Amino acid sequence: MIVPTSNTQQPTDYLKRYYGYDRFRPMQEAIIQSILSGRDTVVLMPTGGGKSVCFQIPALMLPGLTVVVSPLIALMKDQVGALHMNGIQAAFYNSTQTSKEQRGIETDCISGKLKLLYVSPEKLLTESFFQFLSLVNLSLFAIDEAHCISSWGHDFRPEYTQLHVLKEQFPTVPTIALTATADKLTRQDIATRLGMNDPAIFVDSFNRKNLSLQVLPGQNRIQQIIRLLQQKPDTSGIIYCLSRKSTESLAAKLQEKGFSAAFYHAKMDPEDRSKTQEAFLRDDVRIMCATIAFGMGIDKSNVRWVIHYNMPKNIESFYQEIGRAGRDGAAAQTVLFYSFADVATYKDMLAENNPANLGLQLAKLERMQQYADAHTCRRQILLSYFSEELPDPCGNCDVCRDPRVTFDGTVLAQKALSAIIRTGERVPMNLLIDILRGSRSQQVLQGGYDQIKTYGAGRDIRFEDWRSYIHQLINIGVIEIAYEQHYALRRGILADQVLYKGRKIDLVRPDDAPKPVVEKSRAKTETQRDDLFERLRVLRKQLADEQNVPAYVIFTDTTLEDMARQRPTTPDALRNVSGVGERKQQLFGKRFLEEIVGYVRGRVEAGQKPKGSTQLITLDLYNNGLTVEEIAAERQLTTGSVAGHLVQLAKSGYDIDLISLIDPFERREIEKAIAAVGMEEGRLKPVFDYLEGRYDYGKLTLVAGLL
Known part of the structure; x- marks a missing residue:
């Protein structure tokens, strides 16, 4: 371990020494100074924005112990392992340990050997733990995933509401609360419920520029996912599904196609669930098909894409889940498959459960639906939800790359609804289109549909174009699919407004609509990854397995990219690579230099003169x-x-x-x-x-x- 130096040094000295970076990200240093001054602090920073550094560096600089409250026992081991790899003395304290192990940790805390202790709220709130804390020189409490304390939040956890006792028991110890997703109401609730004294509140930009945003129509999802994965070989990603059954069936289908995939959900055996998560974190499994049970606090930095098989029920969840991609700052892709059926499913679930805050949940669902339906910059919509303005379109979402041109489709919608009503809401999509186009098919004639008033009312529109328009009408709620009636089409929630109340419907022409084909990333957002990067990645995996840690704990993808770009061949040169701190230089520097030197020599022997x-x-x-x-x-x-x-x-x-x-x-x-x-x-x-x-x-x- 590296012995912490005296606090006459500046935070940037600690950043370089322990983390290998020369500069802080926006707002990090101001947050650190707030904590060092002893002030309670609330931090809203996007996933991957560097929240952990905001309390880890003060923990190193302050004389006592920092207690970190984290909701997930499963992740504490990895978080502490990553700290050890940076030369920082830390431990976790939870129910997986023996009483002898816990007593050893308590002794280390009391003697001042440890700088950070990770603990779950359940363990923290026991009488015996408070007795132990009274013997420790405490410097700071850090409350991670702080939105869990608020009933207004999207991931409320009752045990978090008791954390106000920290301020009551230890009024002089400053508290920092950190979250990646919280609207204004939740932010206020966090500070109040924790009993903070005039807290400094830092709200970082929620604009994750490295994430591309894309929404695709919900048909043929599996085929589209396979196309995406074929374009991104050997990359890690998460596919979020609404049901446990979907995670299992999707993982099985991807495995049949030769992909390294697994599933994860809350009803799995705890040991199997833990092993599956570990395999993903360590790159032994590349693709995780999971419910929302998988994710909070997942600190895997090299997730290159996140796909939503179903639409999430609110923007907070969506933002947090896509935020698990690209935490290393490199380009990452997010794809949301959307159909109005997902909205209907959520509404049915809410109606069945009838929660106390039903109105709030319905309103949040509607905002999520508006995002998915949008024909304007998606990032502007996303950021506006978190009270942040993006003056200009982002240029890195599907709408910006392929602007939609809308037209007044009210008459088309009325024709389709009229045909649906006159067929008794009993026909599926393809047959309805045949009726509208005046087809003489056997099904049309046998059903007598050539006799209805709307027969042939849309003969001037191509079959595929009608399919596109009907999908759009389904997505915005004008038409519904009756899944229980052999996929017959029926009137949706907006149908009467369109037919009788003058509701105008804007549609996008098929040539301008999002195509059900996963697009390739644009060249300018692609990271530079050559064969040296791949060799370094293989070495990283080998070292990670030797150290029994996830690969990204050794070095992040962006550090490997910088290494492959700079091609250092000496220890001095390696120190200039972003993300190589003192401890990692000691542990791994020689092996990485040998790999780079071998690569450079091979190129020389091939008659080239590489850097x-x-x-x-x-x-x-x-x-x-x-x-x-x-x-x-x-x-x-x-x-x-x-x-x-x-x-x-x-x-x-x-x-x-x-x-x-x-x-x-x-x-x-x-x-x-x-x-x-x-x-x-x-x-x-x-x-x-x-x-x-x-x-x-x-x-x-x-x-x-x-x-």
Whole structure:
């Protein structure tokens, strides 16, 4: 473990040392300063925005113990494992441990060995735990997933409501509450229920620019999902389904197609559920078909896509679930399949359960439906829900990339509704279209549908276009599908308004509507991933398995991308890669450098000159026994350049005997010259002139390097 330094250092020093980053993300440093000043703090920051750093760095800087309240026991082990990998002393405390293990943790907390302790609210609120806390020097309480405290929130948990006792029992210990999703009502409720004193409230932008947003029509979902997955081989993603049965059947179908898929839901055996989650976190399973039981606090940074097989019941849930993609900041794709049937299912469920806040839940469902139906920038709609304005369309959603052109489709809607009513609301979609187009098919004639008034009323519209219009009318609630009556079409909730009350309906022409084909990511949002990145990813998985941790805990995808781009071949150069902190440099630096050096050498042998190769070519020639002059002749370089390579290699830890490369007498004379004229900004020309050109720049460089 790295021993925390004195708090005379700045937060940025800790960021670089433990996390390997040079700069904070927006708002992080201000939040940290708020906590260090002892003020209660509420933080709303999107998933993947870096909430954990906001309390982990104060935990390192403050003298006592930070207690982190987390709702999911299953994730504490991984969270603590990631902290250990960064050289931070932490532990989790929950019911999976023996009493002996818990006593050991208590001893470490009391003695000051630990900086962070993760605990569930159930464990925290026991009398014995409060007695233990009274013996500890406490610096901070961090309440993660704080929206669980509010009955207005989308994931209310009754045990969270008792957390106000922390402020009552320990009034001088500051509290930070963190959440990724909370509307204004929930934000106010969090501070009130925790008993906070004049809290500082930080609301970061909810705009996750790296996530592309797309809504697709709900037919042929499985075929569309398979197309998406074929475009994204060897990537991790989550498919959210409404029912447990759907997760199992979808996972089975994907497995049949050769995909690495598993399912996850609340009714699984707890041990199987834990193993499945672990396999996904460790990249042993790539695709997770899951209900919403899977997800809160999932800290897997390299999820490249999230698909919603069914529409979520509110925007908070949708935002939190898509937020599990692209937590490393790299481009990620989100796809929502939408049909009006999903809305009807939720309404039936609500009517059956009749919750106390039925009106609120229906209103939130309606906002979610408006998002899915939208023909304007989806990100603007999403952000406006969280009281954030996006002045211009985002350019990274399906509507922005393919703007919709609407027209007044009221007459078309009326024709379709008239045909539905005149057929007794008994015919499915294809037969209804045949009737509208005036077909002489056997089904039309046998049913006598050629005799109704609307027969042939839409003969000027193509069959496929009618299908598109009817799907849109279903999605906006003008028409419904009677699943229990062999998929017959019937009047929807807006039907009477369209037929009798002058309700106008806007439709999108089929050429402008979203196509039921998963699109490829645009070139400008694609991350640069070459064969070196893939080699580094394989190495990362190997190291993760050796360390028994998820792969992203070793390094994130964005760190591997930066490594593949910079191609460092020395320890000094590796330190410049974003996300390589001191502890990870110690643990893994040598293995990653060996992989990069091997890759660069292979490219050199193939006749290429990749970045980072020039010093390695010099090193190989040196190891073969050539002198500086011989290497310069072989490579057609100056002796000064070759000597510079060797000095840099020696500084970076390679076994270069610089002393043996220069005659002792020559070295002393050059050292005297350097002492006489100095070396301003490393310039050697004054030394060269002082010695009247008796020694070349290679020898001057070697002596300067030794000095």
